[in-house]
Amino acid sequence: MGSNHNMSFISTSTFSSRPSLDLILTRPPSYLSAPPSLNLPDYHPYPLPGEECIQASPLGRPRRTGTYQKKSGSVTLILTEQPENTSSPSYGNQGQVNGVIVLEKRDVVSEVYVKLEGEMNLVIPDQGAHTMVLFEEEQLLWKTSNQSNSTSTLEICPSQIPFSCRFPETFMSPMAQDQLLPLPPSLDVFYPGSLLTRIKYRLKIKVVQGRRRQSSAQSVLGFLGRLGLENFKILNVPIDYLPHTRPPYSVHHLICGPLSVPGFLSDLKRSPDEWVQSISSIKSSREDIAPCVDCHLFIPSIKIFSLADTIPFHIILTGPIRSLQEFVPSSCLPSPSPSARRNSSRSATAQKCSESVIYIYILRQICAKINNGESSAEGTGVRAVRNIIIGHGVVREVPPSIDDDLGRGDEGMLKWEGELSIITGSLTSNLGTFDAGGICLRILLY
Known part of the structure; x- marks a missing residue:
């Protein structure tokens, strides 16, 4: 073998019968089959008579494969990774909201936004009330690049627009001397005549329809669009935010x-x-x-x-x-x-x-x-x-x-x-x- 410096595991003068290091690392290990007389023990999910449970970790939650869908006019929202047949979307710790916006009247759409927000409301009758925004996260998903309403250069909005946004881990509370506190779960508790506490989250879809073909029936809307008074559609979806802390082990x-x-x-x-x-x-x-x-x-x-x-x-x-x-x-x-x-x-x-x-x-x-x-x-x-x-x-x-x-x-x-x-x-x-x-x-x- 030549004296190539990249092959320095084997000497050029004396060939050793011992395998090189790279061969040892790449060779699959050998496995010995168990003798037929060896009976493996039976395993059960629960203790049998004479046995006891020493420690058990709680099982993780299965991955959710359902969807949530809501439609308003020509705008449809589809949220993925939801429980089957759910009536309200829900998310856990720093949950990621994944979904798709489906649009029908695409030729009049100029902008599409998605916004995830949280709000806290407190009411103590005869004492006072307080409303505080926990967080707001808005994204511009699509915007036309055309500066005119000319039909020859009209850019059509996609029929489906995917998006993704995430719940923050913390928020800044002015009621706690501007400390960063963990984002609280959804809450709606009402005691008639004494206390109202509400923490709510929602996903807002905003579709701006600022472009109109200048037909006689739409000339007024086109004029308002040029004045900055666009027509838009809003789709609001309440969301349950339910963060959980998993115990490190069971107390069983x-x-x-x-x-x-x-x-x-x-x-x-x-x-x-x-x-x-x-x-x-x-x-x-x-x-x-x-x-x-x-x-x-x-x-x-x-x-x-x-x-x-x-x-x-x-x-x-x-x-x-x-x-x-x-x-x-x-x-x-x-x-x-x-x-x-x-x-x-x-x-x-x-x-x-x-x-x-x-x-x-x-x-x-x-x-x-x-x-x-x-x-x-x-x-x-x-x-x-x-x-x-x-x-x-x-x-x-x-x-x-x-x-x-x-x-x-x-x-x-x-x-x-x-x-x-x-x-x-x-x-x-x-x-x-x-x-x-x-x-x-x-x-x-x-």
């Missing part, structure tokens, strides 16, 4: 796994990162007789859930026995003696406390604010707050266990566990939390 393993057994405190010590704890004090009207009770609420630390998720939770009440006696029926209380608590029958305690005294709900809170004047400082303006129950929990009493010993004879502990779920079809239940300056939506456990 916290329900079917070992963390749902009565020994929750022991499992919490082994997996503290799986849960987040919130502590609040429950005060009595006579603290000299019944001191306050501490309420410990545990929910999955992920804090982002799918609308279809069943969310596990644990509630633990700790405090003096005399306070717990005022809070719950005496039949549900543990014995003051730790040894007696260990020897008590768990099943008997569960039967006595079958009727829970704990209720938990998923609360959607809608906050609206209208600033007075131009100031957007915190604390100024008019505020309105409304709450909606969008989910509820199933609560079960947890029998006492050996882990319940608090180390003091006068202290007691009561435990509950359960699951939360969204009420299907409830108002705003399909919306996540957001803050748009004038409007914010929060989720609370109540």
Whole structure:
């Protein structure tokens, strides 16, 4: 072999039997077939008896292949990538609006525009109202290059004009000191006599008909066109903008796994990162007789859930026995003696406390604010707050266990566990939390 510098993997003086690097990289690997006696395990989408789900990621949404169509006169709008048989087009995070404008009377068209815009409206009766443009994006899709209405040089508009525009990720809110905030979802909530909140998006098609053949019947329109008073057609299409945040993993393993057994405190010590704890004090009207009770609420630390998720939770009440006696029926209380608590029958305690005294709900809170004047400082303006129950929990009493010993004879502990779920079809239940300056939506456990 010659001494070509591009072939320097093999020596020119001694030929080696070892294959060159480029041959090794391009040679396909060899695969060994499994012996016939090796039986591969069966796979199932759900755990079988004796198995448990450790972790599962939620499935992605299938690609949408439907179309949305709307016609007004000689203008037809077709939007692609929509759900089948949809009555209103919808898009997700920074959704891209793709479509086609179909025109019939093309010889009179001089310009074609498409505009995507968003607007927020707030009304608090007897207090004030506010309207704010979230964003506007307009594109000139086609414009004639002719400067005259001569029929010999008339440029005909295409019969189909494709377009594409995208929802922005953020918008600038003057009600939040000109901060860049994430674009909020579509919203339409009305409480008669108290609050109206509306966030709406729309796609606007504008077809300018500034050219007319100068027939006797159209001479007036042609004259108005030369004066700049063009005739135009507007096609407005409301659009639902529904951004979603996909949870990184499912919380199903916290329900079917070992963390749902009565020994929750022991499992919490082994997996503290799986849960987040919130502590609040429950005060009595006579603290000299019944001191306050501490309420410990545990929910999955992920804090982002799918609308279809069943969310596990644990509630633990700790405090003096005399306070717990005022809070719950005496039949549900543990014995003051730790040894007696260990020897008590768990099943008997569960039967006595079958009727829970704990209720938990998923609360959607809608906050609206209208600033007075131009100031957007915190604390100024008019505020309105409304709450909606969008989910509820199933609560079960947890029998006492050996882990319940608090180390003091006068202290007691009561435990509950359960699951939360969204009420299907409830108002705003399909919306996540957001803050748009004038409007914010929060989720609370109540």
